[in-house]
Amino acid sequence: MLHRPLPNDNKCIYNVFIFIKTLTYKMLSSEEKNFRDYIREIEEKNLRLKVEELYSRLEEDPSYKNLKKLMNLLEENRDLLGVAQYYGKMRATLLELYVYLFFKKLVDEKYIVAWRPRVKLNREVYYKPDVAIFGEKGLQVVVECKVELDASRLKTALGDKMLLDASLKNVKYIIIYYKRELSDSLFNLAIKCVDGIFSVDELSRLRVLLTSPRR
Structure with a gap:
């Protein structure tokens, strides 16, 4: 049976099309x-x-307290922030930039802290860590940031670590997380594979680790 469009059908179809197009662009x-x-x-x-106010405060003072306030606000309003994948990327970007801002204040001026730099592994392969620290001799520390550190995300990070070690020597690799969703046994095993795994509220302890040579 054929359905004859109602007067508003074309407008509804157009609005759905614009929504899908906008959502696809965002993703x-x-x-x-x-x-x-x-x-x-x-x-x-x-x-x-409100988000803009809290983020401006975070830029001025990259403290864990300010990060947590903003993360909580996003979580409380997640229904207003798009589909799950978009919301997830939004929080991931926030965590990465928080770590970037924190490390910029933590380390000496002779070190360069970069957000998502393009690191060349060989003639054809490039790697984009979440945050990286460069010293006088080049790349010194790679930081991977995980809002939720679970088994799947841990395996991805360890795979990146293997590629990095195969291409560049004496580069530290650390993982920073906001929430840990790993068993203690897997977490303790993973610590042996990298130079450190830290909760985001432990960052102030990392000055020596970030700037000392890897052994």
């Missing part, structure tokens, strides 16, 4: 977004202003 382009790009895309005005 494809979000990988390289700064957190402020995500803020601008929040449609609910009061939430957008």
Whole structure:
């Protein structure tokens, strides 16, 4: 049976098309977004202003307390922040930039802290760590940030570590997480494979680890 479109059907179809197109664009382009790009895309005005206020405070003072306030706000309003994958990338970007800002204040000026730099492993392969620290002799520390550190994300990080070790020598590799979703036995085993796995509230302890040569 054929259905004759109602007067508003075309408008509804058009709105759905625009929604899907916008959502697809967000999903494809979000990988390289700064957190402020995500803020601008929040449609609910009061939430957008509150997120912007807390993020500005975090930029001025990258403390764990300020990070937690912003993470909690995002979690409380996740229904207003898009589909799960988009929301996940938004939080991942926030954590990466927090670690980047924190390390910029933590280490001496002679070190360069970079967010998502393009690191050449060989003639054809490039690697983009979440955060990296460069010293006088080049890349010194690679930092991978995980909002939720579970078994799957841990395996991915360890795979990246193997590729890095096969290409570059004397580069430290550490993992920083916001929430740990690993068993103690797997966590303790993983610690032996990298130069450190730390909760984001432990970052102030890392000054010596970040700037000392790898043995």
